[in-house]
Amino acid sequence: MNPRPVTVGVDGTLSARQAARWAAVEAELLGAALEVVAVGDRDTAAVAAREGLTEARDAATVPMGATTRRGDPVEVLVEESAHSRLLVLGNRGLGALRGLLSGSVSGPVAARAHCPVAVVRGPERLRDERPVVLGVDGTPAGEGAIGYAFEAADRRAVPLIAVHVWRDELDDPEWASAFVDVDPTEQERELLSERLAGWSARFPDVDLTRVLDDDQPVRALVARSLQASLLVLGTRGRLRAPGRWGSVAGAVLHEAQCPVVVVRPTPVATG
Structure with missing residues (x-):
């Protein structure tokens, strides 16, 4: 098992749920654990983290954990990337990570992250066999x-x-x-x-x-x-x-x- 986890940012949206599923499968391929991270107030982030874990567990079997954080989403995600093998984001955010893919957050995160950043887009195809x-x-x-x-x-x-x-x-x-x-x-x-x-x-x-x-x-x-x-x-x-x-x-x-x-x-x- 790779000591650095795959980290996925979630906010309770459909896009984040898809990202959690994709991240779980990717962690399985990488032989890594999965860390679900939600940013926001305590209650909202806790709900998003639980939903993210549920989606991930339905997609793959790897060690998983969840973290809730307060603060600016860009800064939090960049910090999380420092000890991650891969940082995974959804296609759009409507909750605590609102604007995640609008450029105001995704651009700075991808430009500053300490690890590769994956943005989950397109139709969902887990374990895709295309090139x-x-x-x-x-x-x-x-x-x-x-x-x-x-x-x-x-x-x-x-x-x-x-x-x-x-x-x-x-x-x-x-x-x-x-x-x-x-x-x-x-x-x-x-x-x-x-x-x-x-x-x-x-x-x-x-x-x-x-x-x-x-x-x-x-x-x-x-x-x-x-x-x-x-x-x-x-x-x-x-x-x-x-x-x-x-x-x-x-x-x-x-x-x-x-x-x-x-x-x-x-x-x-x-x-």
């Missing part, structure tokens, strides 16, 4: 997302589709200059292969498909989510200030039709 889809941005900042996606596909015994959307990079002079006298498609194909090569060697049983897509990034990834069990994204490190919420990841979180996991880059120790 895992990975959005590859081609930068070292996305390495954590690549590893997470390979592990998720391996755990689920499903194919992995790695999608690299690169057309928007041509609007950036820094990148466009690199394509002088070079076929950008071929260069991006090589970049994608390089990013995935080591992970393919580590997970030889994962059926990997590489896809180059020159569509608009959000549209391309949302379209792929229609046929995915999970969509995994990194946060762009090259042009993002520390802690800033990426526009692509943020938009995909609101439009995807399957659960989305956002994996922040791992900080590099200095000293």
Whole structure:
């Protein structure tokens, strides 16, 4: 059993109940316990926590516990993420976690969390056998997302589709200059292969498909989510200030039709 639990934020809404069920199944796949967290006044949070536990127990059999907290939802959830393997949120919040996916809470949580953040979206399909889809941005900042996606596909015994959307990079002079006298498609194909090569060697049983897509990034990834069990994204490190919420990841979180996991880059120790 992994010592760090999967943590799910609940507020008594239908969305939170779906998130609790999904989180329980994910904890089972990860070999982790599940911690249900409700934020709000004592009575409201206690009811939400009990409902979350009931939903989770109906979905999977793993060690479970519940915590009620008072305070700002963003700060509480970020604190909880520090000792969690995965933080799971619902699609929308109407109670103590109101606005959870409106951007006012979900963006700051995903941008600051100390662990990957999953947002449960789309039709409920527990133990889904459709592929895992990975959005590859081609930068070292996305390495954590690549590893997470390979592990998720391996755990689920499903194919992995790695999608690299690169057309928007041509609007950036820094990148466009690199394509002088070079076929950008071929260069991006090589970049994608390089990013995935080591992970393919580590997970030889994962059926990997590489896809180059020159569509608009959000549209391309949302379209792929229609046929995915999970969509995994990194946060762009090259042009993002520390802690800033990426526009692509943020938009995909609101439009995807399957659960989305956002994996922040791992900080590099200095000293």
